[in-house]
Amino acid sequence: MHKLSLALLSILPVGVLGGNILSTSGFSSCMNNATVQVQNLDVSYDRTTRILTFNVAGRSDIVQNVTATLLVSAYGKQVYTREFNPCDTGMAEMCPVPASSFASVGSQTIPEEDASQIPAIAFSIPDLDGLVKMELKGSNGEDVACVQSTVGNGQTLIIPAISYAALGIAAVALLLSGLAGLAAGGHPGASTPSPTFGEVIGWFQGLAMNGMLSVQYPQVYQSFTSNFAFSTGLVPWGQLQTSIDSFRAKTGGNLTNDSYQYLSNNATLVYTDGTTNVTSRMMRRAFHSALLWARDGTSVTVNGTTANIGGGSGSASAPSSAHNSRTNHYVSGIQAYSEQLTIPQANTFLTVLLVWAILCAAIIIFILLIKVILELWSMFGKIPKSMESWRERYWWRLAKALTNLVLFLYGTWTLYCIYQFTNGDSWAAKVLAGVTLGSFTALLAFFTWRIWIKAHSYTRLDGDAGRLYDDKETWLKYNNFYENYKKGYWWLFVPAIVYMFAKGCVIAGANGHGLVQTAGQLIVEALMLGLLLWTRPFQRKSGVWINIFIQVVRVISVVCILTFVEELGINQTTKTVTGLVLVVVQCVLTAVLAVLLAVNALINCIRENPHRRARKAQEKMKLERDLDDLTPLDARNSLLMEPMAQRDRKGRYDAVPPRDQSPAMGSQHSFSRPSRFAREGDGDYLVSSAASMGRRDERSVSRSPDRQPTLPRVGFGSAM
Template identity: 80%
Template sequence: MGSFVGARRLLPFALLSILPVGVLGGNILSTTGFSSCMNNGTVKVEKLDVSYDKNTRVLTFDVAGTSDIVQNVTATLLVSAYGKQVYSKEFNPCDTGMPEMCPVPAASFASKGAQTIPPEFASQIPAIAFSIPDLDGTVKMQLKGAGGEDVACIESTVGNGKTLNIPAVSYAAVGMAAAALLLSGLAGLAAGGHPGATTPSPTFGEVIGWFQGLAMNGMMSVNYPPIYRSFSSNFAFSTGLVPWGQLQTTIDGFRAKTGGNLTSDSYQYLTDNVTLVFGDGAANTTSRMMRRAFDTVLLWARDGTSVTVNGTTANIGDDPSSSNNTSSTDNKINHYVSGIQAYTEQLSIPQANTFMTVLLIWAIICGVIIVFILLFKVILEAWSMFGVIPKSLESWRKRYWWRLAKALTNLVLLLYGTWTLYCIYQFTAGDSWAAKTLAGITLGLFTAVLAFFTWRIYTKAHEYKKLEGDASKLYEDKETWLKYNTFYENYKKGYWWLFVPAIVYMFAKGCVIAGANGHGLVQTSGQLIVEALMLGLLLWSRPFQRRSGVWINIFIQVVRVISVVAILVFVEELGISQTTKTVTGLVLIVVQCVLTAALAILLAVNAIINCVKENPHRRARKAQEKMKLERDLDDLTPLDARNSLLMEPMTQRGADGTMYKGPVVAPPAFGDRKGRYDAVRDHSPAPLGSEFSRPSRFGRADSDDHLVSSAASMGRRDDRSVSRSPDRQPTLPNLGFGRAV
């Protein structure tokens, strides 16, 4: 049992040791923000900064607050890591050189102090705690009165300055998405508009969809371990959330002119005045009232107001360096966030700016696409003026308007799920009437575009079923394929309709997360139902044409279901221990990193295959052309006009004796063997031995007289003989309309 417990304690650190981290700090643990862990206390703590230096074993702290009555207190300092208490110390402020708190006055107070941690306690703090990212630790200070009653309680998170929210992870994900886009584009060019051509998995849409799932997993109103919250924020770019200070300032100005309130919800307020404190999203009215009271008091304390405590002037905002304190005291207001707000504001995007940020980023991407396509059109036009462009590019040049519309439709399809989420969130949490109007218009427009294409595809499929019994023409007709293949190109012919459940799936995810924001259990349960239904549909149908596409998409969906089950552990209502939550978060990160790495490897493999393997679409086109040529040759007869087009030119002699090259043609009924027609000819027998007197297969001379006499005897064959009289001329048959002249 002892070994099992020891292994369980080491598991979080072992898992963390394999993750990429950024070295952002030294051997110091310090607090970040604080929250009250007691209601209606007689002592209200308004500030708490605690830091621990590993090299000196000195624990320093800076505390400030107010007291309703004069009272002697005893302080207890508790330090925990991953749900386990690693340090506990009870002390009397009067015995530690803290005169401001001996006794606690009925006024505002501020106090600083330092304690040296004994070696036996310092050794219990694992060395890895100073290097692992997003350390899940807390410091709690409890104050008790002379009678042992609780008079105050304050709690703060502890970090070491290292985090998984680092630019390198986001850049790697962006590069992976760009590689998937490039490979998908090259596959489309190689196909050359060939009907039925598929893109090898993982496609650009599958990669972006996976990154969007990672981002949306971090938006639910649950008590995430800090490390998982930081990890999920690396993929915010896939949903359109890009940190950009100048853009946020512009959006703030737009909101200010359209009914927005920037007092406590703006970019400047978020970056300059507050410290984010992440909560569990539980609806607690008393807690919210206390948080507003703390914010009001801290607005006063933030200005560095001097107060008098027992006749001594003290400044709550003193520089900690003057008191041998290594903590960073910024006196910012505690800003309590959870759910979608917590996800966006950790990226320095105010929650009221969320939709407008996504809208402007989408507009910028649309502008880039339009400029690129029009520029490519100009290049092709110039190319066609000075040379001959390939046939595939010629088709692209003529259809560029449709290509532009198709590219924008692809973008709408990729972002539809997250767009639904942000629009619904804007309706519930936004404050600008213009932003809400834009959210309604764009959501309706995107839905109408997808509904229109769905109707067109269903109409085409119905027509093809009536004519041919199935909808295979969706894949075989080139015009239909070029217009609508975006929606069903990777599905089998019998499952072309599966794009409709896929759109409904994206819409349902956005509605569940945004509609139930603030209710973690409802969000997670609804999300689990949606993901499980989609997994069941994929397992039942296995709709993708390529086997690799089937298993990759099923594996992605399995990991999505596992991720939502793991997030259930983070739901506060279930009361699961912090250690279990941390271990679950680490396991979840490892699983998602493994799948992401597998997708990256598959992209590299596809790139290598495309470089060394013959293009299958080109090979198929060559095979079809060869089969058509063989069919044409099989159908040829000596009198077939195609003979002159398909045979190789041969050297022939003209009437004037000159030699020339021309196609060999079959002689007409009244022509010579060079194909020259002469209706009036000398029908006298050719001299024996001439080139026109070679024996025929009937044993007779095959002369022009035979052709003339045969034509003259049409319809009058009394016996099997044929008249060979040289004087006989062709006559018209009696057709019953009178006597022939």
Template identity: 55%
Template sequence: MRAHTTYYSMLAPFILLASAPLGALANDILKTNGYTSCQTDSAITVNRLDMEFDKTAKKIIFDVSGSSAKEQKVRAVLVVNAYGKEVYRKEFSPCDEETKMDELCPVPAGNFAAKGVQSIPDSYISQIPSIAFNVPDLDSQATLQLKSADGDEPLACITSQVGNGKSLALPAVTYVAAGMAGAALLVSGISALAGAGQAGAPTASPTFGEVFGWFQSMALNGMMTVKYPGVYTSWSKNFAFSTGLIGWDSMQTSIDTFRNKTGGNLTDNSVAFLKNATLVYDEDVKNLTKRALNNIFLWSRDELETKVNSTNSNEDTKVMHAVKGIQKYAEELSIPDGNTFMTVLLIFAIVIASVTVAILLFKVILETWALCGNFPKRLTGFRKRYWWVLAKTITTLILLLYGIWTLYCVYQFKNGDSWAAKVLAGVTLAIFTAILVLFTWKIWHVAHKYKKLEGDHSALYDNKDIWRKYSIFYENYKKNYWWIFVPAIVYMFARGCVIAGADGHGLAQAAGQLIVEAVLLVILLWARPYSLKSGNWINIFIQVVRVLSVVCVLVFVEELGVAQTTKTVTGLVLVVMQAVLTGLLAILIAVNAIVICCRDNPHRKKRKEAEKARDLDNLTPLDARNSLLMDPTEYKRNSTFGTRAAGYEAVPLQDQPTAYAPARPFGEGREHLLADTSSLGRAPTHNSNLSGGSASPPVDRAPRLPDVMFSNQANYDPHGHGAPRAHGQAY
């Protein structure tokens, strides 16, 4: 039939996207993604609108169906927009010879459908720029309006997103981000082990908590109730894992069953519903009322059960599901809106169970090691305190996820649904808050106790037991700013409450979050609380990017009426800015790993210093090493330790260099001491000394003056008679 040969005249304009940029994964393909009604109380309803253009094959596949209350002739107006700008407009009639369509000339009363494949002339293909097939997340819309042929009365209006199948939401990006978080955790762990037993040692930034917190910030930005460009929506979804949103069909099905048994509504809030739905942004249709939206759902469900008048049946027709905010973010990950909190709860439970099993397994290995062989002393502390290690690990996870947990709990309270889910949200939030409040009170109590006793809070860092218990809250802060962890906890709580509590109101979300982020930035700039300079600058830079990100989010708020072109440019700037910071953090993690591997072992350095101090502490007042004129290196070189170890000791002999005699055993009788001292002032019997035997008792014990000779008294005779002696000759 000739009518079918002219389908391209109406359908080809859907692919004329002129200067469009944004979309990525297939080869030269443009495709519509769902549709929304842009007119209420339409005389003609469209139940399905799928079009796909393959540039290589030069063909377009179309599938259009709908229903009409009466038979009537129509005129169609097709408008294509790219990044907020109109790039194509065409008005035609399905009854014209050039655009003849039998199914729509006139539109029949009841159901109608048109489905087929048509070739597209090169003249149309040449008008499509190549960039439309290459740029990720193509931001383009095609709108089809139907008007009465004898007037301008609007009969129907349908809008559809057009994309090229390419996107920044890539599994590779998620894997790289997860690898970064794992590397940061490994580096932080190695740094902690290197400083084990040393209280007050901070961890170099970026730490695991800082990296994970940054990923959470990007994910939270994507949850705001604003219309982002597709490129940023896809980018933010890559970091959903940091908030606990992980799509897992079997787990989602189990949650649906749980909600169904506890008062949840699964009609349009379940895994089964999402599999048969196409998500569209709620604000795309400004005049869409709730009644019209319900009609769309009803038409789509009825179409699954009703045979159309034409030869085509639409058994795979999908529901158009309008979403926004947190709901949009979660359901794009195949997680039903009502399952968000339960999903995070189960993921947290799985992590806690895995950590517990790993710690207990390590405990069993250590106990077995202790029974079978020599157990290293370094691991003795873990054997005694492994329950505390487990409790500390769980507390660290609670501190890391507290802001996210607050967000999902408040969101669960706001949306209702399952009563059991609300109870679990309230109980867990209360428990987590109580744990953090308890630790805060304990740390505050200890700090003020030692403040009274010692005049400062140094015990929080210098006392090994206190450091081991509470350092996870303040280990990277200066001693004067140990309390900064309290504003940090309040910041996480406030951010979660603002985003979840104001869900659905983009302006309130953006304004509230901007205030929260700005206050934290002011605190960091004022206090610079981190012990390391690198920690201060890295965290300040991260916070600056957070503030700038929220400023960019304000551009996307519908109430401000910013042009679509500006929104698109801002979305690209936001992606580039956050990607650059993420790359810098990855580089810094690698640098920290290299520094840890190359620097001196602090334990070995500490042992050397202790040995040196212990050696100097052995000096006695009569020891020649105590001389101020003696060089320490000279002392080490002339040390008699080697000769003593060989069995000899230094014995000074008059008029001769120092000789060495066999060392006498320790504890031998005092007569040796008397024998040695009795010979003072007289020429010793060299043979007896060298042989190491006992000296004969002296015959004459009369005291004598010491043989002291001064340089200017070489010829002095102490007895006042006799010839002068030669220099150096003993009297």
């Protein structure tokens, strides 16, 4: 297992490697009813100087002698144990522990033989899964205190560069999807090459939602998933969170232990496995402040009196009140995911709502700006035909863009709304969650109903629903729901919407029950995979295999998350290796999607537009079909085409005079009634005669000289 872990770590991004300091991150009590309460614990070790610095503060209820045991574990394995008596370390003021508050700040130089036992990889592994525990026992061997803290090296997979890279991939996918739509020019039935923007953003949302389950994640995986929180609308923006706190305070919210200020300044996050963490801002502050204590000697403070112990190069200062004011904040599930980003759990829905509103405003401004540009262009020049259609339909395109935004966020929106109903404290936020979730569901239900009605209407008329793709008006209105599916599987967007809704309901509704969440999500993902394998509904083969591969990875990811479920009792080493496997596999798939986007962009630049080629071929076929269908008496021949040459009685051809001119009296090009016995080759004669219908007059009629006019026979006898 350890060799596999090292192999996996070797392929992680290089930017997370490197460092020389190990330090604790917050602390939590591992004992109830302790007679010695630890109020602060900060320990750090610098391998370049071999100096161990510490800052310990607490309070004792009674005077007592204690013995301390230090336990250090890594990835679930105990790697170091040491027992010592404070009286033997020169800390006389702490021997015995007084019945009052006390604090000790100082540093010691670690011998070379002890420092060499610390493996070098401990300083470079991102999100080191290490734990240090200190147990205090009384003179009779009874437990009087227990405190533990997570050990880290300052390296983490919470890297802004990963978020920026993922955001860049999503932006490129959006740009290529938009260019593909412009290249299609509204051509009915044109699909977008995979991976599309919806597929990319859906993949990122899946990564983020995998980190929201109420299970005991390895720190390396929980940190990795937080890089994709932006895809669900969670953006760590301090000013925005302060505004939301103010809104909650006015609408029934409680900000005591659930606010941005509390998280960023006072809280130590304690996860379900006992590991601790401070929010990113405080973690960096505590990590760098550890460097200021690197000096030999010890300072002990008892009831405000400070004594310096040891012959070091200087004295250490007493702990500040900021260190003593930190409190343990126990988190799990969705709360743990949001609050590691310094977003209070009660602010999650309002954060997503405001981010959605900002995106809507940006879309509206962008489309109206394009409308203004096209209007100015039409005033001073001639705009392309494709853009003319865009200019006339901008209101519908605006509504379509906002509908797409709702469709992309529907699964995570369901999750946050349900979570707001069950964990929110602001009545106004709950009302907004109910109204928006109902509105979005009604909007998608309306479009589903409209498409379903049209499909059934086309099926009654034509035998299938192919006109959803062939009719341009229908295609421009509703293609965002089914454009990449084959004609026989246009309905698959309905299971896709149900899939997103069910996934959000399972994660938010079963929050706090990791086994139920994981099992429910596994069922949902497996059903979706089975549907894709059975139908293979996408028009392009690339879309079929890319979506199936993404769904296979989703199912495998949920199966791996089962190892993190507390009820299954799987050891920590296996959990860590599984987390590393997940990180590597999901990084590889993300890189593959990025490469495919680059390949699609290159192909679109060097090859002819397939939609334009298809339009040309269709126009050519239509022209050939029209010419083949012409008959001598076809109205298109006489009324819609240019005048044709005609043959006179002697078999000579001459041009037909213009239609607006009648032949002059006595002209040799007079028209005669065709004989019933006209030869088959006299088609032109018949066509010419048909062309003259409706414009003949007495001057243009030529009668046979031996033919006399007669009265019509009406059945009452012969004419006199």
